[in-house]
Amino acid sequence: MRKFDWQDLQHFLALAHGGSLSGAARALGVDHATVSRRIAALEAALDVKLVHRLPRSVRLTREGEALLDRAALAERGMVQLGHYLDARAGAATTEVRVSASPAVATRLVAPSLPAFHRDHPEITLTLAVTPEIAQLDRGEAELAIRLVEPTEGELLARRAGSMAFGLYGPPGYAARPGAEWSFIGYDDTYEHVTQQQWLRSVVGNRPVVFRSSDLLAQQEAAAAGLGAVSLPRFIGDADDRLVRLPQQQPHPSAPIWLVTYPDLFRAPPVAAVMAFLAGIVAEHCPRED
Amino acid sequence: MRKFDWQDLQHFLALAHGGSLSGAARALGVDHATVSRRIAALEAALDVKLVHRLPRSVRLTREGEALLDRAALAERGMVQLGHYLDARAGAATTEVRVSASPAVATRLVAPSLPAFHRDHPEITLTLAVTPEIAQLDRGEAELAIRLVEPTEGELLARRAGSMAFGLYGPPGYAARPGAEWSFIGYDDTYEHVTQQQWLRSVVGNRPVVFRSSDLLAQQEAAAAGLGAVSLPRFIGDADDRLVRLPQQQPHPSAPIWLVTYPDLFRAPPVAAVMAFLAGIVAEHCPRED
DNA sequence: TCGAATTTGCGCATATCTGCACAATAATAT
DNA sequence: ATATTATTGTGCAGATATGCGCAAATTCGA
Numbered sequence: 001m002r003k004f005d006w007q008d009l010q011h012f013l014a015l016a017h018g019g020s021l022s023g024a025a026r027a028l029g030v031d032h033a034t035v036s037r038r039i040a041a042l043e044a045a046l047d048v049k050l051v052h053r054l055p056r057s058v059r060l061t062r063e064g065e066a067l068l069d070r071a072a073l074a075e076r077g078m079v080q081l082g083h084y085l086d087a088r089a090g091a092a093t094t095e096v097r098v099s100a101s102p103a104v105a106t107r108l109v110a111p112s113l114p115a116f117h118r119d120h121p122e123i124t125l126t127l128a129v130t131p132e133i134a135q136l137d138r139g140e141a142e143l144a145i146r147l148v149e150p151t152e153g154e155l156l157a158r159r160a161g162s163m164a165f166g167l168y169g170p171p172g173y174a175a176r177p178g179a180e181w182s183f184i185g186y187d188d189t190y191e192h193v194t195q196q197q198w199l200r201s202v203v204g205n206r207p208v209v210f211r212s213s214d215l216l217a218q219q220e221a222a223a224a225g226l227g228a229v230s231l232p233r234f235i236g237d238a239d240d241r242l243v244r245l246p247q248q249q250p251h252p253s254a255p256i257w258l259v260t261y262p263d264l265f266r267a268p269p270v271a272a273v274m275a276f277l278a279g280i281v282a283e284h285c286p287r288e289d
Numbered sequence: 290m291r292k293f294d295w296q297d298l299q300h301f302l303a304l305a306h307g308g309s310l311s312g313a314a315r316a317l318g319v320d321h322a323t324v325s326r327r328i329a330a331l332e333a334a335l336d337v338k339l340v341h342r343l344p345r346s347v348r349l350t351r352e353g354e355a356l357l358d359r360a361a362l363a364e365r366g367m368v369q370l371g372h373y374l375d376a377r378a379g380a381a382t383t384e385v386r387v388s389a390s391p392a393v394a395t396r397l398v399a400p401s402l403p404a405f406h407r408d409h410p411e412i413t414l415t416l417a418v419t420p421e422i423a424q425l426d427r428g429e430a431e432l433a434i435r436l437v438e439p440t441e442g443e444l445l446a447r448r449a450g451s452m453a454f455g456l457y458g459p460p461g462y463a464a465r466p467g468a469e470w471s472f473i474g475y476d477d478t479y480e481h482v483t484q485q486q487w488l489r490s491v492v493g494n495r496p497v498v499f500r501s502s503d504l505l506a507q508q509e510a511a512a513a514g515l516g517a518v519s520l521p522r523f524i525g526d527a528d529d530r531l532v533r534l535p536q537q538q539p540h541p542s543a544p545i546w547l548v549t550y551p552d553l554f555r556a557p558p559v560a561a562v563m564a565f566l567a568g569i570v571a572e573h574c575p576r577e578d
Numbered sequence: 579t580c581g582a583a584t585t586t587g588c589g590c591a592t593a594t595c596t597g598c599a600c601a602a603t604a605a606t607a608t
Numbered sequence: 609a610t611a612t613t614a615t616t617g618t619g620c621a622g623a624t625a626t627g628c629g630c631a632a633a634t635t636c637g638a
Contacts, residue, residue: 001371001428002378003318006295009370022615029292031597032616046374056604056615063377070373073443074366081298082290084359085335089291139290311585320627325586327625345585345634 008042011035012050013075016068017138020057076137080154083263096273097126099141103215105129107235108284109145109277116276123269142264143273145281147254156262158274161281162288163254165195167202167245168236169228174243179206181245182227184218187211194252199230202249234284253288256281297331300324301339302364305357306427309346365426369443372552385562386415388430392504394418396524397573398434398566405565412558431553432562434570436543445551447563450570451577452543454484456491457531458517468495470534471516473507476500483541488519491538523573542577545570 014024015035025032043050050064060068100109105127116125128141136144136155150157173181183203186196190213210221215231222229223241230251236242258277264270303313304324314321332339339353349357389398394416405414417430425433425444439446462470472492475485479502499510504520511518512530519540525531547566553559 001368002374004371004374006299006367010295020615021617033598033618034596036616037595047378053616054604055602055617058616066377067370067373070370071366074363074370077360077363077366078295079290081356081359081363082293084356085291085293088355089336309585321586322588322628323626342586343634344587344632347586 004045005041008038008045009071009074010078011038012042012064012067013071015039015051015058016060016064072137079137079139080261080263082139083261087263087266094122094269095124095126096143096269097128097141098143098145098273098277099128099130099136100145101147101215102129103232103235104145106216107232107238108280112276112280116273120269120272120276123272125273136259136261142270143258143260143277145277146257146259148257149255150257150259154261155259156265157257157259158278159255159287160258160278161256161285163256163285164233164288165198165230165251165253166233166236167228167247167251168222168231168239168242169245170222170225170241171243172225173228173245182207182209184208184210184212184221184227184229186215186218187213189213194254195230198249198252202247232285256285293334294330297327297334298360298363299367300327301331301353301356302360304328304340304347305349305353361426368426368428369550369552371428372550376552376555383411383558384413384415385432385558386417386430387562387566388417388425388433390434390436390504391418392521392524393434395505396521396527397569401565401569405562408565409558409561412561414562425548425550431559432547432549432566434566435546435548437546438544439546439548443550444548445554447547447567448544448576449547449567450545450574452545452574453522453577454487454519454540454542455522455525456517456534456536456540457511457520457525457528458534459511459514459530460532461514462517462534463532471496471498473497473499473501473510473516473518475504475507476502478502483543484519487538487541491536521574545574 011024011028011034014027015021018024018027021032021035021039025035028035039051046067048063048067049061050067051058051060098105098109106129109127113125113127116123130140136142137152147163169181183199183206185199185203185208186193188211190196209227210218212218212221215235218229219231219235219239219242221227222231223239228245231239231242236244258274258281260270260274265274300313300317300323303316304310307313307316310321310324310328314324317324328340335356337352337356338350339356340347340349387394387398395418398416402414402416405412425431426441436452458470472488472495474488474492474497475482477500479485498516499507501507501510504524507518508520508524508528508531510516511520512528517534520528520531525533547563547570549559549563554563
């Protein structure tokens, strides 16, 4: 089997992840020149250009992307090992990163952050707002709030509650006949989401006047009078500018999962944050089944 | 996440696998002193004794074993990456290692090795005879012949044939009533194997006069007149000293799988060896289903 | 019982790598 | 436009790691 320097690969992954030599250098705690030299060494050893060196940034070549894909398993293993070492050393983890969608992060978690800080002033909680699900196996976060059941076997997943949805619209909508309603929905890239499929079946032939990938933007548009929108109950019910509209078809709810790694969970701060999140979810989004 | 030097881990894994500083040093292509120092560095960074330094050998501590377990995924990833790099570079792989059980290796594969060498003189084929299934993910072999379906998802597995079994005994056995037969079987550690379970149901109350973990030893014992034994057809039929005995219960057969990694298979020599093995199996152990 | 072959441990000269400082370039904000 | 900030590239001195040689210890075989 071909041998290569694992340290070079570590630098390459940091670069691919950080996006710049400087960023990778900061993450690794070394000088940017060192990262540059190790990447050059890896390229020489493999006889491939891995990155395009640009004046102000670097971009992975095709081969670089391919290498990144192939190294995914190794990186997962290294992150897992890092978690184990953390747990074994009883590392004083004081910073816990939570990954969540924008809507969940800002409307569900953020309002309770003061209470959490009061109870756990020693823990710095970071909300990593990510459009797509965070890559726990890349070490981007310690905890994640997901709306789909995690499939990765090594993960510790806890079913925390159910996110109920409702159809909301401007106050006048309740009195108007449903045939005159306009609608607001996700854009095309979210066609696969259950909620979006439900909305499409409800809309029928009526117009969809605004689309956005950002749920909060949809909310604002609805509050401005643009049309009806499907929102989580914990968001729609709290907005005085919107009223809940009657629905013919039952609105499917989404399970809420809290996921982390077993080794991470052994760290008390991570467990504390997980308990905190479970409490929030249980309060605002209790399980329905 | 805790950061650590991946190169140190590489040295540690080589040491754990090689069993000695010198062996690891040879495998890594460095001096033994370097391995020693890197292990010391890793121990210092982790603040744990990983190996007992003995005058003539090293032995992993409990923590070392634990670390080895936790690093398994990372090692798998690195091996996989190495395979990819081999395939990408079109590495001139001329040595292909095949892992197989002793019986399969010596009686099924070995007799055809001259023919293979005639057709592919450029390929050095190594038969790694391993009692248990070889650890492909540790890079111990490029190909493996297994009698159970591989569960690892990343593997490329090919169903090559079926190993049919038969009950064999010394020539005189055919004329003697079955109630007087004695039997030969695996020892206790193989109780879970399908063949052994079948044998036990056939034996009933009749005596088992010899047990061995080595199938070939069982064969020799049977040929010496000791009793009846369950053997693969390709072994039993080829032995003039044994006759096939009538069986009441149908003898279950075992599927024969050829497994490797996709990236390895892209190397022509590996593909050639796999085709060679598939041909042997198809000839001597055709599929039954 | 004795000798040969491995293996680990240690010190030293050398080779390699790293960090730092500075220059150049491009994106961004004022 | 202009200043500011952040990034990459390069040369150099110091720090670090590596390989080599030798000694000590132990196992294996004769």
